[in-house]
Amino acid sequence: MALPQSAYKDREFLAVIGDEDSVTGILLAGVGHVTDPPDSQKNYLVVDAKTELSTIEGAFDAFTKRRKDIAIVLINQHIADKIRPRVDGYAEAFPAVLEIPSKDHPYDPEKDSVMKRVRKLFGE
Numbered sequence: 001m002a003l004p005q006s007a008y009k010d011r012e013f014l015a016v017i018g019d020e021d022s023v024t025g026i027l028l029a030g031v032g033h034v035t036d037p038p039d040s041q042k043n044y045l046v047v048d049a050k051t052e053l054s055t056i057e058g059a060f061d062a063f064t065k066r067r068k069d070i071a072i073v074l075i076n077q078h079i080a081d082k083i084r085p086r087v088d089g090y091a092e093a094f095p096a097v098l099e100i101p102s103k104d105h106p107y108d109p110e111k112d113s114v115m116k117r118v119r120k121l122f123g124e
Helices: 020-028 053-066 077-089 113-121
Strands: 013-018 044-046 070-076 096-100
Touching: 013 020, 013 053, 020 044, 020 070, 044 053, 053 070, 053 077, 070 077, 077 096, 077 113, 096 113
Parallel strands: 013 044, 013 070, 070 096
Antiparallel strands: none
16 A cells, blocks of 8 residues: 655655764755754764763664655765664655765675565575
């Protein structure tokens, strides 16, 4: 059964949780957005070695639960590993959560939450 149009009609932005290189590349592609004041919110989070786990979890929750204008959340796989239970537990259609590789961390399909669901669907 298809979702009603109200579930996705206002979702027009990508969100990114990633390392500096990944976020910079996505922003250079033109997907950066900041909401209007007084509650200005960015659609990206740059994660480095000093970024606290609670900050990453907060951004993930904001992009997936509170913001209704986000259609896709891109997250570096090595960062998704830090909040793996939260990423694996996310099962909504919108926004879609996609794990992407980074320059320093190769992609591992065995860890990807979407690939795990696909394998489960096909009985593997």
